[in-house]
Amino acid sequence: MRYDYLIVGSGLYGATFAHLAHKAGKRCLVIDKRPQLGGNLYCEEIEGIHVHKYGAHIFHTSNKEVWDFVNGIVPFNRYTNSPVANFRGELYNLPFNMNTFHQMWGVVTPEQALAKIEEQRAEAKAAMAAAGAAEPRNLEEQALLLVGRDIYEKLVKGYTEKQWGRACTDLPAFIIKRLPVRLVYDNNYFNDKYQGIPEGGYNRLIEGLLEGIETRTDTDFFADRAYWESVADQIVFTGKIDEFYGYRYGKLEYRTVRFEQELLPCPNYQGNAVVNYTDRIVPYTRIIEHKHFESFGQAVYDNPNTVISREYSTEWQEGMEPFYPVNDAKNNALYQQYKALADAEARVHFGGRLAEYKYYDMAPIVEKVLKMNINDIDPE
């Protein structure tokens, strides 16, 4: 059978595209080189818990059309992301808000909190002036100007250094443009109107999107490229753009995360889905306890076990999952060379985080595909 579309990659981009094309009456085939569908959204079920195998995923958006679309596939639950920071055993709510300031300084009113922050910002400004610096010269000075010494040292410094594998004094200031402080008692991490996790896990979202569509797993496009190029009129490619062109200009770089997963015979390990470890001594950046994404209150105790993942930020090497595009000047320039080739393709459309070499949250991916004209996908 000849297909209208071969979709390479069953992540959210490929699955959403396939869903809409199928609904529009197109014949679609989705292939993925992984043993399962769903790309980075895939969850493995362990002892009844949906474990986010490629990193914790929380869907959030203010776009009603996107929210209604995904909820039309599977209803989302009421999970609200409210991470906690652990600094050498001291616990602080995130994002920085009145709860954090109360925990840090014992202040009670917004006025008291603001006075404390302003006092420490002024100290940072004075220290820079004394050193003859008009602008922050590195990430440390930038963060000190934004939030002052206490928050920087306990909640920003160690975490950022683990994430980047470098001292904050060696990182450029522009990495942190804003460090918002909220003068209200509100631990909800996202400012978006809607957030949640699909009821029954992300696999249900992917299964719903791909319902009625032919799929093949363990199938690498490059293993038999000529064949796969012959099966369809158009190709939607969501893999790595540099690989598509045989790395002819060189390899794009990524950052990645290593996960250390553990099944524990206890119903509730840390009482929250996300706990950040913000000092430098603990080698991991976060511990994710997966059950808290989908069970709340007393229901947490219905399952006597739990699964946790410790996250370690790691430089990417060949063979590792390419998670975050580096997007520095060198890599962006390289991507532009590949993009010029991609733009000239008559029947291949490149989309998603690997093909566009761009970090996307899930909702913008859905939004982008919803806006596409399925009958005429080639021009961007």
Ligand SMILES: Cc1cc2nc3c(=O)[nH]c(=O)nc-3n(C[C@H](O)[C@H](O)[C@H](O)COP(=O)(O)OP(=O)(O)OC[C@H]3O[C@@H](n4cnc5c(N)ncnc54)[C@H](O)[C@@H]3O)c2cc1C
């Ligand atoms: C660690 C991490 C945490 C994240 N957390 C969040 C979050 O909390 N909230 C949020 O909104 N977003 C989050 N995201 C972003 C989210 O993962 C992306 O928006 C989404 O995965 C993009 O979908 P995609 O289809 O472009 O890519 P992918 O999910 O990467 O899908 C691409 C697919 O293509 C397949 N493929 C590649 N090459 C080939 C080939 N040659 N042949 C066949 N198949 C191939 C891959 O196996 C993969 O399945 C996170 C991302 C990461 C990395």
